[in-house]
Amino acid sequence: MKNYFELIIVLLLCSSISCTAQKKEAHTSTSVTFQFNTDSLLHHVKILSSDAFEGRRTGTTGALKAKDYIVSKLKNLEVKPLVDNYEQKFSFSSRKQDYQGINILGLIEGTDFKDSYFVISAHYDHEGIRNGQIFNGADDDASGVSAMLAFAEYFKKNPPKHSVILAFFDAEELGLQGSRYYVENTIVPLESIKLNMNMDMVSRNDQNELYITGARDNEAFQNAIQNQKASDDFKFIMGHDGKDGKQNWTFSSDHGSFFRKGIPFLYFGVEDHKDYHRPTDDYENIHPEFYKLAVQSILSLFLEIDAMKL
Ligand SMILES: [Zn+2]
Numbered sequence: 001m002k003n004y005f006e007l008i009i010v011l012l013l014c015s016s017i018s019c020t021a022q023k024k025e026a027h028t029s030t031s032v033t034f035q036f037n038t039d040s041l042l043h044h045v046k047i048l049s050s051d052a053f054e055g056r057r058t059g060t061t062g063a064l065k066a067k068d069y070i071v072s073k074l075k076n077l078e079v080k081p082l083v084d085n086y087e088q089k090f091s092f093s094s095r096k097q098d099y100q101g102i103n104i105l106g107l108i109e110g111t112d113f114k115d116s117y118f119v120i121s122a123h124y125d126h127e128g129i130r131n132g133q134i135f136n137g138a139d140d141d142a143s144g145v146s147a148m149l150a151f152a153e154y155f156k157k158n159p160p161k162h163s164v165i166l167a168f169f170d171a172e173e174l175g176l177q178g179s180r181y182y183v184e185n186t187i188v189p190l191e192s193i194k195l196n197m198n199m200d201m202v203s204r205n206d207q208n209e210l211y212i213t214g215a216r217d218n219e220a221f222q223n224a225i226q227n228q229k230a231s232d233d234f235k236f237i238m239g240h241d242g243k244d245g246k247q248n249w250t251f252s253s254d255h256g257s258f259f260r261k262g263i264p265f266l267y268f269g270v271e272d273h274k275d276y277h278r279p280t281d282d283y284e285n286i287h288p289e290f291y292k293l294a295v296q297s298i299l300s301l302f303l304e305i306d307a308m309k310l
Contacts, residue, residue, distance in 0.1 A: 036150035036154050041146050041147070041149075041150050041295060042146075044146035045145075048146070055126050055128040057126065057128025058125045063125055066125075074149075074166070077152040079155075081107070082187055086106055088103040092171070094174045101177055101181070103170055105167055105168075105187070107165055110159070110162045110163035111159050112161040112162070113163070116162045116163065116309075116310060117165055118162050119195070120151060120166055120167070121169055121198045122141050122145045122169070123170070123173070123253070125169075135281065136279070137281050138203070139270075140200065141200045143201060143291060144198075144200050144201070144268075152166060162194065165193075169182065179258070183257045183258060193258070195305070197265070200268075202268055203270075203291035204273060205271065209270070210234070210270060210294050211269055212236050213241050214255065214266045215238050216243055220305075221264075221305065228300055229297070249267060266301075268294070
């Protein structure tokens with residue numbers, strides 16, 4: 001009799017373990033359908049944050065190399081140039097040094113609301129080389145740049161309803177210089193820009209959380225964010241908007257330049273991590289599964305907002 005009970009207990013335990021295992025399975029990223037090539041997504045981060053790009057500091061050969069890399073991908077993905085050869089050049093001074101910067105601007109025409117624009121942005125510059133150490137900036141912000149290329153890949157087959165400007169900004173690290181120049185010299189009328197979606201540091205977080213700043217006063221955006229699928233592997237959190245006691249990120253990256261002009265923005269970024277602005281912000285330290293889910297979730301959110309008339 002005793003053995004019989006033991007057998008039942010063992011059987012019950014086994015079935016509950018296998019059940020837990022199945023539940024875990026359901027939460028892994030393999031159940032997500034990615035709408036872009038995830039190998040390419042990771043590959044671009046790896047290339048752009050390799051030592052060959054010398055930390056992509058504005059005005060250096062490393063930054064020019066990054067610019068050429070991005071332009072060649074945009075051509076492959078059939079993204080139209082918004083300006084000649086995609087390049088918007090500008091100059092500025094910072095700490096008594098003169099710089100030449102280049103924003104890279106691509107255009108995807110909308111199918112329904114052609115004269116209304118979303119600017120999707122990320123910065124391709126980083127900190128360069130200091131004291132002989134290369135600051136590769138894998139998360140900051142090769143991750144955002146590669147995410148934009150994934151968007152371009154998606155738009156090639158699935159054009160958006162609103163027109164989209166893909167803005168790869170330069171000189172963010174020198175005080176949001178590229179985006180500031182862009183909003184002053186915007187190519188399309190400023191009032192036709194309905195939203196800036198800015199991605200800066202979207203590839204790693206120990207809690208699988210990605211913050212969205214900018215939705216605090218917009219109920220439609222808040223609803224769209226809440227509609228996105230959350231799991232143990234990925235979730236959006238709204239905040240860092242000056243209302244929740246956390247550091248206010250309203251001007252922490254290029255979206256700040258749009259906000260100054262009164263343009264709504266959504267900023268996507270993770271909490272600072274131990275490799276933030278250090279030479280160890282390398283490809284090996286990003287979290288590939290989190291990153292893929294982050295980019296897919298931002299794309300899903302984009303599609304939901306694109307379906308509204310802004
Ligand atoms: Zn950054």
